[in-house]
Amino acid sequence: MRIKRREFLKAGAAAGAVAMTSPTLNAFAQTRSGAGNMSEAAGEWIPNTCQGCTTWCPIEIFVQNGRAVKVRGNQLSKANDGYCCVRGHLILQQIYDPDRIKTPMKRTNPKKGRTEDPKFVPISWDEAMDTIADKIMELRKNNETHKFLLMRGRYSDHNQIFYGDLPKMIGTPNNISHSAICAEVEKMGSMATEGFWGYRDYDLDNMKYLIAWACDPLSSNRQIPNAIRKINKVLENGKVAVIDPRMNNTAAKAQEWMPIKPGTDGAVAIAMAHYILVNGLWNKEFCGDFKDGKNQFRKGRTVNEADFDEKLTNGLVKWWNLELKDKDAAWAAKEAGVDRRQIERIAKDFAAAAPQCGIWYGPYMHPRGSYTVMAIHALNGLVGATDSEGGLCTGMGAPSSSYPKFDKYQDDVAKANVGKPKIDQRGTLTMPAMGSARPGSGVVTNNVANAILAEDPYDIKVAIGYFCNFNFSTTEGARWDKAMAKVPFFVHCVPMFSEMTYFADIVLPSALHHTEDWAVVRSKANLYGHISIQQPVIERMFDVKGTETEVTWLLAEKLKAKGFSNMYDWLYNEYKDPETGKNPTNSLEFALYATKIRSKKAWDPEENKDYKGDKLNGWEDFRKKGVVNSPKFTFRQKWEKGFPTETKKFEFYSETLKKGLEAHAAKHNTTVDKVMELTNYEARGEKAFVPHYETPKRHGDRRQYPFDLIDMKSRLNREGRSANLSWYYAFKKCDPGDVNQEDVIQLNPDDARKLGISDGDMVRVTSTIGSLTVKARLWEGVRPGVAAKCYGQGHHAFGRFASKDFAKAEPRGANFNEIMPDDYDRITGSTARNGGFTGVKIEKV
Structure with missing residues (x-):
């Protein structure tokens, strides 16, 4: 039998089961019947791991009569304290999605x-x-x-x-x-300054000032259950500021929202550093001070490096002389289209809370994003918030054995x-x-x-x-x-x-990682690292x-x-079973033994006897509990022992980045300046080695393409794999500005009025490489001149909910990746997709 695209969707109307006569030839999933009364049947909570975002939260799945019916955070997990966000709950529909592929x-x-x-x-x-x-x-x-x-x-x-x-x-x-x-470019902020290539952790319990910069900790990517539970504590004990062109969930609760012009974040960060230095608000315990105790940082004035006694940082005065001295809040306000006083107020309050403060910043995946994240992360160093209680840190690891x-x-x-x-x-x-x-x-x-x-x-x-x-x-x-x-x-x-x-x-x-497969994952959140199990919680329904x-x-x-x-x-x-020494004889045994081998240091009483975190009593104990938590992160170890940079200090003048760029130039028999030119950065000379502002690179002349397109992420996206779930559409308005059952582009009402566009109108959005049609949503939560579109919809494949007509390859909504030009932050190799680098024009259809 041939299975054609149309035949994939021959379905019973309510049951959502694919109408094929033989289940062995049915390429898609079929919902089982006769599960019984789930509210009354006995069941058990079985540990697993979510992986709906990169936090990889330990979870538990409640199974009744062989069917997964409920999800919660693992009650033993210190990463999420037993909670999970909406992504975890979507697992249930993902398991029983009638459009899953069933056979090779x-x-x-x-x-x-x-x-x-x-x-x-x-x-x-x-x-x-x-x-x-x-x-x-x-x-x-x-x-x-x-x-x-x-x-x-x-x-x-x-x-x-x-x-x-x-x-x-x-x-x-x-x-x-x-x-x-x-999100690779995000990592360059901490790599070039403190030698850490990875995602950060945050001490929200003790934080007094949080800046969420071009990200939404309550919605997307990392540590969401932890952020949801603890944001109120930060709001009660201090302040939250959000710097983003669009009002997100965190901004809706914050004391400050700065609707910045897309791509100009680096200007505001540089101006905040200027303000902190001119007003003597830097952390002197971390950065050091002038030898005579008198602040010499004055706008437009060069400072003698020898006059400053630097402690745990490298190149603070050099950074001032190369980039900061002329760039105050008034300059940044013009660049970013925001209020000068707000820049100064946020800088002042942020520094006043130091070191119990931190900046939670997003990926900045635009063509010059590396220097933007360097400028933002440098602020964490300037106030001594990095590796400090109430601030941010590199986080903890978890025990694992080698393959x-x-x-x-x-x-x-x-x-x-x-x-x-x-x-x-x-x-x-x-x-x-x-x-x-x-x-x-x-x-x-x-x-x-x-x-x-x-x-x-x-x-x-x-x-x-x-x-x-x-x-x-x-x-x-x-x-x-x-x-x-x-x-x-x-x-x-x-x-x-x-x-x-x-x-x-x-x-x-x-097989789905979270319910049908054997594996382990390691991650961190809430100042703890963890290793958690992935194990079959239900019998496989299909030949996966x-x-x-x-x-x-x-x-x-x-x-x-x-x-x-x-x-x-x-x-x-x-790959022998570490308990019995048996060799694997089939694929399932191999999967099980590999899982036991990787996690042995976590569950084996002999190997983990000296471990300072959780201790388990064997493999079955690990299966039952599902997670091993590390000890809590200990702050200021890098203050005492040094940072893993070239200078062993926090680098405002990055010898670490300099070494890499010079090695790259030497490999190609050229200069760093030539590398900067060919990779589309503006910096020349030593400015390439310090955090600095690079003007946004934009595709599309502003006269022809007047709107900056920004792309945000949904709190409903399970790493992009939830678009065929009915709950995704039923609860879409949990993303601020979006509409249930719809895919929309968010426009400021003032912009829409000038274009003759009303709420609900279909509009054509055109970039330099193509056009898409989508429904307009008028919303004051978007900065004028900005068009905001949530990533996740616009599939012409994926199944009956994700597509308007799967058989005809007609998409439901619009995938704006199709009209974003192919470009990169070339220092990291990251795809450019945000920061307003795509200019668009918008017309009513």
Whole structure:
């Protein structure tokens, strides 16, 4: 039987079950009946992990009669104190989504395109894995293993096996993560100043002043349950200020809201630093002071560096001389279109609360975002809030054991090809991609499409993607349509059909991490680190498998049968059950043993006897409790022992960034100034090494494209995988300015009036690369001159709720990634998607 796109949606009206005669050939999920009275049936809470955002909250799922019916935070978790946000509750609909892929499928239509019906037919796992193994063996035969590409989206700790080690065993450098379309540029703020490449943690219990800068801690990305519970304490004990062009949930509760002009955040941060220094409000215990005790910071005046006795920081006076001395609040007010007095008031109150204060800042993924986040994070250092009680910190880790090494099983073919250049072009002259401030150590996810199309540095012949949908989730996604159509063989491992699945030759249905798979994850929040379990809480209803473990095992078996046993030998010999010593004999045993191996340091009484955090009494105790919490973070260790920077200090003049940029320039036989020019930054000379203001780079002349488009994230997005859930639409107005059951673009009423647009009108939004039509929502919570659109809707695939007409590939709403140009913050390699870098014009349809 062939399963065509239209047939995917032949459904019973109320039940939402797919009308196929044989469940073995039904590619989508079918809701079970006869579950009984859930309100009366006995049940149990089973620990798991949410992964709806990057906090990865430990949770518990209540199971009755084999069915998951309720979700809450793990009552033992110190990251969320037993709570979860709306994303956790959406798990229930995700499990029983009637449009889940149920069985492996293969393509029968060789033509690939957005509107091409793949004409998938159901196949067995055996046939699917046999086909994939053949393609890999063909690469090995032709010594082209480097032309294999693995693309990662959502992942667990087991990504080390599938994403990290498997490509090296095959012999390719091309394992590409989604990170650069997520938030990588955000990390450069702390990397260039205090040597920390990662997300921060916050002491909200003791904080007296919080600035939420271009982010919404109550809604999106990290530590949401913790922020929701503790924001009132900050409001009661101090103040909250929000700097954002749009009123978000945090702004609705804050004492201050500054509706800044998109992309000018760096100007306000620089002006705040100027104000703090001129008024003598910097933290002298952290930064030091003038030797004579007299403040020499005066507007327009250069200061002698020798006159300042610096303590735990590097280059404060140099920063003043290079960037700050002329840039006061009046200057920034003109740049950012805000009130000078508000800039000064927020700076004053922020410094007055120090060090019990902190800035929670967003990703700043625009073409010059690295210097914006440096300027903002420098304020945390200026007032001594970093690594200080009531401020912010790097956070805690969690106990975990190492995975078995693969080195002795890697053959000469793999060793030779794994060192070839990566397909994303990281480290090239115009793409430094300096994760951890080292050239070429970052990832440039969105550039992979360009590289595939250009066959630069080579062509890709076999690709696997898992839990990713780059055709939808990246800017100017039409490039990905063309690129994936060009790849001869593509495997997509996902729980649901998506825009990227259109281009697959083989589709492998993935088990859901939070209810059907074995894994562990590690994260941090609320000053604690944690390792938490992911385990099956229900019996699998469909023929799905865990991608990172089970697919790895099945592929290894097939490769062994075809003469390449190295991968199987590695898994069989090294991944033994740490309790019994047994070797794995099938994919499920391998998944279980890998989970036990990774978490052994957390649950084994002998290995964790000296651990200062939670102690468990064996594997079954870990399964029952589901989480191990670290000790609470101890502040000021870096004050005492030094920061992991080049100078061992908090760097206002970044020797750390300087070393990276100079190394990149030297590699390409050029200068840092030339690198700055080619990567579209304005800084020249030493200014490239200090936090400074870069004027926003914008696509579209303001006369033709007068509105700044900003893209925000919904508190309902489970990492982009909730758009086919009915609850998503029923509660959409929980995102301020949005409307239930609709997808809207938010416009200020004054702007709309000038354009003759009324609330509810359909409007055409046009950028330099295309147009989309969407419904207008008039709302005073958007700054005039700004158009705000929530990411998440506009799927033409994904299922019956996500699409207006899935069978006809008609989207529900609009995906504004389609009209955002392909651009980058090239220091980090991050995709540009916000900060108003996309100019648009808006017309009533």
